[in-house]
Amino acid sequence: MSRRKPYEIEHVPEGAPVMWRSLEEKYEDPEARRKRAEAEHVGGFMQGLIASKATVSRRGFLQITGVAAAAVGAAGCIRRPVDNILPYARAPEQIIPGIPLHFATVTQRGGDALGLLVTSHDGRPTKVEGNPIAGFGGATDVRAQMLVWDLYDPHRSKRPARSNGGKLVDASYDEVDTLLSKTAAGLGDGAGLRILTRSTNSPSELRLRKAIQKRFPKSRLYVYESVNDDNALEGMRIASGRPLAAIVDFSRAKVVLSLDADFLGTETSSVRAGHSFGRTRAIESPDGPISRLYMVEPGHSITGAMADNRLRLPGSQIGPYLRALAAALAEQGVSVPAGYAGTKAVPGVSDKWVTEVARDLAAHRGASVITAGRNQPPAVHALVAALNAALGNELRTVFYAGSTQGDDGDLKPSVASLRAFADEIDGASTVLILGCNPIYDAPADVDVGKVLAREGLTSIHLASHRDATSERCSWHIPLANELETWGDQRAFDGRVAVQQPLIAPLFGAKSAIEVLAVFADEPTASGHDIVRRTLDLPDARWRSSLHSGQVNGTLLTLLARAPVDEGAVAKAVASLEPAAPPSKDNLEVAFVPDPALWDGRHANNVWGLELPDPMTKIVWDNAALISYKTRNALGLKNGQRVRLTRAGKTVEIPVWAVPGHADWCVTLNLGWGRKDCGRYGDGTVGGGGFDVQPLRTSDAFYTATGVKIETLPTLYNLVQTQTHDTMEGRPIVIDATLDEYKKQPDFASYRSVVPTNGPLWQEVDYSKGHQWGMVFDLSACSGCSACVIACQAENNVPTVGKDEVDRGREMFWIRLDRYFVGDDEDPGVSLQPMACQQCEEAPCENVCPVNATTHSPEGLNDMAYNRCVGTRYCANNCPYKVRRFNYYDWQAFLDDKWKMYGEAIPETRKMQYNPNVTVRMRGVMEKCTYCVQRIQEAKIGALREHRPLKDGDIVTACQAACPTQAITFGDLNDKDARVTKLAMRDRRYKVMPHLGTQPRTTFLGRIRNPNPALGQHSAPHGEEAHG
């Protein structure tokens, strides 16, 4: 019988139904029942607890009081936060706590758009991926991965502000709304209205601009973008009369000539380019196709690192080189008008580099492409278009599309537009600055500050931070992040995608279209309504567009032909004459966007600040990049400060020598040295870089010539994540030329030999179940570093700050190793993503005294953070040095060290964390897990659907982000899995296999396809280990 007190049926109301459990119970004698209960617990159930009278002795009383006092004291120690828990009164549809949701959205990339798929945990966007439907197989670039941090940036502007005696004081949104509507109402014909905005490919914003133009016919609109493609558009205007955008389909190109175009890194739509280019590099077999990339550039970009033949050439000589090439193409029988051709004697260019490249291009008509970078003048772009047409590449490898950024006539170059803004300011009463920060990034000779300081001018600035421009404006409105506002974007190929918010604006910010809507007299100023009115879709299509991330039926609407006006091109290229090459007193400076911070808009993004520059591996700073020869000729040291002077403008910045940089040229990364971006980027936590904008005038906006250099005596500490640049002859990144590959297809495993004798002990049988493995194709890896940030965002990998990176304590779970091979001046570059190799015989596991790192049955090298005491022996014994140690409590380290927020870390910092991954505390070891949380998620998903796990169900964060698909993950026991097939390719090898570690990660040796007639990079396999 149960020990529960018998159920007494007493006082049953008259007529009430009697409820009973059994007939025995119903008809049992109540007395018998009482007795039975008594027998079970003598004295009744409450006997021991409630005594008839207090029997507590003095001693007992003191004992109890003491215990109670201790208990109260102990309870006082455990502070529980006061929290009001409110259940959903009405649960939102689809939200299951703990199950993330994915929303399709989009982000702007110059004139192009990048489809995104954002993971949201309980309403918090935590991770950005590429949209596999509307994007490029789910790939993204570095900046898309950084977007989440921008959203949660604790130094974002949190409320509107009004200028009061030159200082910003907080204002309310009500005030702002009143201001906007009042201003709009009082503008009359708009003669006093000036709008300065960023370029946009949002159909809604373009529609609103037109509406404003209609409502205020005399208002003026200016578009300024610090990093822009105006040269390319102007070039196309010359060549074909329309500012068309060139879309290169690298997947069809066998020969690519890139003229200063870092199309895998910093050029517009690098993900699009990487996606198509990667396919031509991942050679399947010695007979498989592989493209050849010629790169001509002044600096050393990651595209240059991918090049098969690379020529370092000052940017100003690239035009003349192209004309020389045009002449050589004509000799090869390509119908090139005589006006294009120029002298073949270009300083710094050997005759072969003209004739052989021309021969190769001519031999691949229709399967080749020439592309030029944004720093090249319009004439070069025009000539590139003309030569592509002459080579028959149009509609084969290069396509043209009408601008996504407005009608052809509306497109004006940024520099001219900003200059006009400054020049035409007379008569203005209201200035709207939407998203721009011209005080920081305007050309040095356009004094926007003076414009904004005019008497009686109401300037309204919409910006994510209270930046330098905000401080000079009369009003500041917080700008919403792309993840928290409605919008739309049109991609180069014409696809329109809806930008849907993942979260309500954290601090109640506004988007540019919401501000414009007030002036355009829209019925409602909500972003959602504006976008819906623009797209005008029925509900079902609207919903399906939101779901897929693109509006169906908008594909390819912009494609256009680009008939070449030969005369105009010939006229334009006449200016491309070989000039005197740069020299000691006449340096040439190229301004390039930073791979992470871009033009400075991500300047407070800690992930971006700590992302190693792909080539220099410098973190937290930028530097003036020069060649070894230049550095030595000037007697400089790395990190030595110099003063660059041109036309009375100066920049002081430390130098850094990059192998393969053109002599007497300087590359300056934009986006650094912002003192107005928040406390991470402004140098508070160390680094922060150097503002190079003062040297950037409107006549030298992309490339500045005639720059003088002056050596300063002081050194600046530039910090790198990788300080040793060569492999010292070790078989780490193994590459071969195509010829060598053909001769010996297993060249890679031949150099990196797997020992035939096994370990002394019984090996684990890994032939059953899932056995996870990864393949890195070094032929395809471009070094863009998207995987690094993707991993950081997915796995809650902390940033540690400049000082700690200097100590060698960076925490990246995946890093990109960069080695230079061969000559100092013209080196080859080898890149290698390096993460935990998940060794089957892992050296780290044996040595852990507390079993904190052990092997899973699926072949993963697991970390039990709770168990780790932090002896660090595992990391010592790891041959790949991929284990990372929490020397401090990194998650709050920078904030604590620099007293960012007083007591508590703001909630927004915590909102970014992926709840499926432990946030590691101080003193524990961590490392790549092959995204074990994603493996589990996929396995659970498959289990719920009663199906076996399919190849491709699990995509690791790095793999998803990779534009060139260099990373593949899967089950090595699945014979049909892509990873298994790749891991069996003939150019497979493992790193350091001679140690008997049996890594699960396989590398595919890199194949270089240099033109034999031009010579080649000295590949590392020529030199054996030192002896």
Next chain:
Amino acid sequence: MSDATPIKAIGETYLLPEGTTAHDLTELISGVTENKAPRGWWVLFTLALLLLGLMTVCIAYVLYMGIGVWGNNSPVFWAWDITNFVWWIGIGHAGTLISAILYLFRQKWRTSINRFAEAMTVFAVLCAGLFPALHTGRPWFDYYLFPIPNQMAMWPNFKSPLMWDVFAVSTYLTISVIFWYVGLIPDLATVRDRSRSLLRKRIYGFLALGWRGSHRGWQHYERAYLIFAGISTPLVLSVHSVVSMDFATSVLPGWHTTIFPPYFVAGAVFSGFGLVLTLMLVVRSVFGMHSIVSIRHLDLMNKFLLATSMMVAYSYAMEFFIAWYSGDPYEWWVFYHARVGWAQPDHLGNWGPLWWSWYWMVTCNCLVPQVFWFKRARTSVPIMMVASIFVNIGMWFERFVIIVGALHQDFLPSAWGTFHPTWIDVGVYLGTFGLFLTLFLLFVRWIPMFGIAELKGTLPGAHPDLHHHEEPSPALAAEPSPAE
């Protein structure tokens, strides 16, 4: 020659000066614990307390902040912490060697230094033990390393050499303490018997465990001492062998070496003798113990130093030979580039960033002790003082070279780094000297610092055949005492 042969007949002399009586020894040695401490002791003790305070502050800071306050990084995950650990553990070995092995070999001269060396062992192991306990990322979970049954069903990994370390070091500490204490019992009884104050009587009486000096007691005592010497002897070899396996069992070039166990033991004895010598010279002069620790003792110890230095040098040479013979480029890199430097510069012509540490090591450990080929150096206090300090420095660098030197440039050049210590590194290391010296100075002040009973055993009067064979020897008495 049998033990019964008169000492003169084999050309030896007694260890202590002619005419020393048992009473002299008792007076001299017990006197230290009874008389006021000399000024030198106070000076040293103040210094020791200051250093101890520094250690306390530094350790508190490490515990509060995390070991990030040290210079350790990636790839140099172990640096001064483990260097200091191995160094201190090595120091201890001389004590065990002197007290146990030399005892078994009936080296009577050990009696002048064994107490001293044993105490040094115990304190050195205590200092050593601090580092592994402190160097973990989460020291409050250090107990995970012990096989304690617990509700979390956690069990340590017996495959890990660090686990072996835990056992080796804790065994070593236990045995050393017991061995030391057993040796102390008769002497504590002597001090007890001389006590005037009740407190002294109580304390020393408690510590002497009721020692009465009966024949039966002595018989048992000698037996026990022999057994403990027997137990300790393998520890001399095993402890540092196990410590060396922390490195030898890894895959790292420069660590993965089979020579490490004997190499480490030789190095440990070497460094231990170095520190015994340094301390001995100081204490001898502070307390005026010239008669007990004579130049002859020092001469013998210097010979030991020379011998172990040669062993260490041989190990160094053998490491190079094996590295060369293996043909392994990674091994070559460690030895030729990171250590020697000029033998294999990198592509920029640089030597390894820490090359100087190897030169320190070789100079201090292999070159400096060569002066002891000369009797004049072996019997000169200033020279041996300087040389013994060099040995201590050199042996610290040996561990630094092994640990940091191998870690900072291993397999993948992309991950290479270097190491810079912080002030906290220095503070904790110097601080352990404070701990060591404090304990040591308390020891010399309150505990008989030489084995009274054992020393008495070396007096002529203790020789069973004295009266049959002994003849007064004017030559012995006239032997000049070498200049000091």
